[in-house]
Structures are given as C-alpha cells and as structure tokens.
Amino acid sequence: MSGLLIFLFLLLTGYLSGRWLEQRHYRSILAREAALRHLLVLPVRVPANEHSQHDSTLVTGSVVVSVDYFKTVAASLRNVFGGRVGAYESLLDRARREATLRMQEEAQQLGADIIYNVKYETSRIGENDAKGLGSVEVLAYGTALTRPAHDAAA
C-alpha cells in the first residue's frame, strides 16, 4: 500500500514539475529562436560565393535534458501498446533546439554571419539503462563564418 502511495506521489510530482519545466523551456526556446532567426544555420557542406573570404571557426552547443518520472512511466506504458512515444518526442525536440540555440549564441558572440555544415550527435547519459531513457545529451556543431576584420569597416 505504501509502495503504491509513493508511486502515485512520484507520478504526480513528476507530472506537475515536468510539465511546468517543459512549458517554461518551450517559452524560452521560442523567444530565443525568434531573436536568433537572422543567424542562418545550414546543413550545407559548401559555402556560398558571398562567404568565400570569411574566417571559419568551429562552434558547438550542447545540453543534457533529463526525463521526469511521469514521462518514464508514460513511455513504458507505450512500450506495451506500441505507437508514438510523445513523452520522449518532446524531450528530444527540446534538447535539439536548445543545443542549436547555444551553438547560435556562440556564433553570435563571434559576430558570425552564418553557420555551415551543422551536424547533430545524440547520446544517452545515465546509469539506469534498465529503466529506460534516463537523460539525453544532444551536441550540435558547425562552422561559423565571420566577415574578416579588415572588411568589416568597409
């Protein structure tokens, strides 16, 4: 009986705090994405002619996002019935967009015009392998092209 109570308590805590944190995260993501829209991120390998004299720098952005208890339970139920695991979809979406934003922020500090050849790397973190996902790390990296200093004045 007490086991069930603890389970329900964790489930409720996970649901409330997880939902609150997720909504807050999405609000921050949307606001920052709007602010950084001018800094293009392209998964293209060859730079355009207009950037043929720019300086290149490697930029990275990474984030580790954790699941909450509710998501873990919801996902293990999904494993029984099959289908889309919405709980994990939003987790990965948040992690990718956050990593992209951090990469863009680094590029903006350099004064870059554009980021080329963007790659993503996703990996699982944590010891609870048996219990499901744990947390995910997403790394985004690419090459930021900056207008050379002597050009900027012109």
Add this chain to the structure above:
Amino acid sequence: MLISNMEIVPGKTIVRHMGMVQGSTVRAKHVGRDIMAGFKNVFGGELKGYTELLSESRDEALQRLTEQATAIGANAVLNVRFSTSSIAAGASEIFVYGTAVILEDA
C-alpha cells in the same frame, strides 16, 4: 590552429594533407552529481552538471587533437567529427577526430 568541420576553408587552399588526428577523454562526475541527477530524473529539466562536464571533456578532447596536429606541423584541422559514448555507469568517452592539413592563403 584553425578547426573546422567543413572540408573546404573559404579563401584558403590546402597545400598538404597530413593524415588523421584525434583526441579523446573519458570522464566521470563525482557521486554527489550523480545523486542529484537521480533526483532530476523524477522532476525533469536540464542536468547542468552533466552539460558542464561534457563540454569540459569536449574542450579537452579538442585540445588533445590540436596538440597532435601541432606536433606534426599542421596549421589546421578540417572535417572534424565528434562522437560520444557512455562506456560505464556515470562515465562517458568523448572522441573527436579530423584531418590535419597545411593551409595557405589562396
């Protein structure tokens, strides 16, 4: 040392290829962080400690890559790729590799 994940560098030409260079590091976080992460798995949200740990490890791996490239006389590393694997509970390996080259202004 110029590091880029493209095969081409705008405004420069590759005069010599020096072969592949790599850097890697395995790191773990102290138990306190792991316990905190366990709590976070109930509440959700970002694990700042792990984000920090992984970006420190990545910087170190890049540093080793740079040292190797400098040792063989290259002035740039191109086509850099990152790879992460969790090899044991609480420890991750970060691996970075690329092609060392000598660049000259075109």
